[in-house]
Amino acid sequence: MSNIKLESNVPEGPLAEKWTKYRGSMNLVAPNNKRRIDVIVVGTGLAGASAAATLGELGYNVHVFTFHDSPRRAHSIAAQGGINAAKNYQNDGDSVYRLFYDTIKGGDYRSREANVHRLAEASTDIIDQCVAQGVPFAREYGGLLANRSFGGVQVSRTFYARGQTGQQLLIGAYQALSRQVATGKVKLYNRHEMLDLVKVDGKARGIITRNLLTGKLERFAAHCVVLATGGYGNVFYLSTNAMGSNVSAGWRAVRKGALMANPCFTQIHPTCIPVSGEYQSKLTLMSESLRNDGRVWVPKKAEDAAAIREGRMKGNDIAEEDRDYYLERRYPAFGNLVPRDVASRAAKTACDEGNGVAPTGLAVFLDFAAAIERYGKAEAYSLGLGDNVSDAKIRELGEKVVEQKYGNLFEMYEKITGENPYKNPMKIFPAVHYTMGGLWVDYNLETNVSGLFALGEANFSDHGANRLGASALMQGLADGYFVIPYTIGQFLSKEIRTPKIKNDSPEFMAAEKAVQERLDKLLNIKGNQSVESFHRRLGKYMWEYCGMARNAEGLNKGIKLIQALREEFYKDVFIPGAADEYNPELEKATRVADFLELGEVMMRDALNREESCGGHFREEYKTEDGEARRNDEDFTYVAAWEWDEENNINLHKEQLEFNNVELKTRSYK
């Protein structure tokens, strides 16, 4: 076990002044020196593209890598609902402090105060920046920006572009990046996957990549390395992540000494389209924004639920008094807009009690009938149609309003399920969506490996044990546009005398050789089972033992199962094709191999954390009415996991200090 001391490096001073004072006093790199410094950025999602573009604008030589054919395909593109910012344009009492507080509370007091406050501060600049780039946010008739609400908050601070906010923000960042590529300040390497991190004298100095078209391994050297490689939700096989989303860049960093923090903190999103069969390859999210207008319910009577499951009845056949709007009943203050972890667990409880509404028993209703009627009546009134409007007309008008707000989501639902959600309530169920855990970073977003930085979902820093809706986009862009361009200078200002890093030093050659051996080893197994089949099995173990509810017995069992699966993988996996060609099966194999190690660390983390907080629910630690019971005395720390050279998994701790908020039991009742 290495002797690692985790220093958060949070600057001194009052919370609200830390970032401003720090920015004003940190070390700078002069323009003539920036020209001589190389920076590697891995990943081109919101965090990576915004960081690469901004670092290029500042004058650094940026080398940016993506395994996609184009930076625009990064999975940030799929984020639907919106992005939070403390603009207080709605005059509803929002402020930087309130956004900070909501995020800390929403994260169940397991994130770092100073990082979260900085995030809230940066949020307002993000909106300005994106508007200037041409992001077509939703607007009111007066031409000003519109807002909506998301779960876990009581103000309206979410900016959005229909149900495609992630797409529009990513295209903004992609365009800013493309502009820098055109100037030559940023060099773009598409279809290049990072397969290892290279350290020289203890500092991160480069990466080994595989060209996914030719299979060629290449060595890239730089003064520092920035990872913006997203989350690891695909360890569950079924998730709302894209098929290619993976942990490998981060995991390779872990295998080179970086620490994985709070890996068991997984967000299970309450509103996804339920699983329909064994062949299923991914799950599709229905944006949380739908809970602004949709009401979640299940039948009160088990026989009604059974009738629906068997196709003898439809949701609309159930009388109002026989429906259990369980979120409104259990959490009257927040109702359908409780945070994601709370909503997901409540759906699980409803289904566990036998009231699920899909053939698998695993679905609840999300119903828009009341919203359609409410909007229809308001429209009829504003059109001056008087009191004698037919119900059909009200429905028609109401459906139009709902279509304007959520049209693309309703369309997507219908395409996938073949059912019309305007006429029948949607069926939804929780699915893995986001991972709050990630590489451990300090206030500068630097990992414990000097010169290695992690941004966006790839780090752990801002969301604690649960992320609030519309905060992932905010964090990705805050890190990339407004944090790393400053904090990277703290490291690079000490490197201005370092000459260009050579990519043929013994460290680079050894790293390349190790990658080559790893690929050869995988290809030479020549077993009988596909990579996909191992991934599916791993996903089932993760969901069963490390999903919405966990317990010590299951986790211990899960750890053993994963260890056995990993052994079986290295004995019996079959990868067709060769290493020196375009070979998607080999790409999958290296990713699944890393997931097979990460999965075990996640379970160990879940086992170690003997409390329930946010997305981590341990069945042994709950209140009498089934709510999560946190243990602040023993677990107010970041659990940062090391995978050492002898393959031991060791725990390191960073104690969290709360000087500005009082740790309370999270209540949305």
Place this chain on the structure above:
Amino acid sequence: MNLQLKIWRQKNAESKGYFETYKVEATEHMSFLEMLDVLNEQLIQEKKEPVVFEHDCREGICGACSMVINGQPHGPMAATTTCQLHMRHFKNGQTITIEPFRAKAFPILKDLSVDRSSFDSIIQSGGYISVNTGQAPDGNSIPIEKDLAGKAFDAATCIGCGACVAACPNGSAMLFTSAKVSHLGLLPQGEVEHKRRVKNMVEQMDKEGFGMCSNTKACEAECPKEISVENIARLNRNYMNSILTGE
């Protein structure tokens, strides 16, 4: 349901391609790509090379999928990417022909995968607003008419899949380029460098080897995001304008 698939196989850019026929058993709830997953699993079990196709988000937004199904880019359903196409729209016993997007500017890499980096080059030639991080005024300082913002949004929903190019008999990228020009040019923020943008992007499009537009409107018909050919008309106007009045 039992299906017969005629799939284009091609080892790499240099080699010659050919159609190979496969049999696969699917269910109507599967997506088209999940049906191909089943085929690939079958091929792997037989120790054969699976079919390479591009895909990622599988929710119709990343723009990675790029196949022509029975002669139509993204298959028979309007406004639907291949990943969102479900097997309930096919019949038991049907033969389905699957080819890559074909266009001069999209060379085939392997099987159904093509190189679309020419689209990135078009964006790099001017598909952006020149604003550095930190330079922006307050987001509400310039009001934008709701409908205008909506129009810009409609153009901005392009996912860069290239179906428009694959559908066009001339392999033209006019719909893609015009959507970007419209998205940015309609907004006050993008107006400043509009003329320069139009000229540069059109020139880059030609350099990449895309064909000319002859108004067949096949692009609009096959666009999974229903981008309108109105954008092409706007680009033509803008281009003339920038040529006649530009520097």
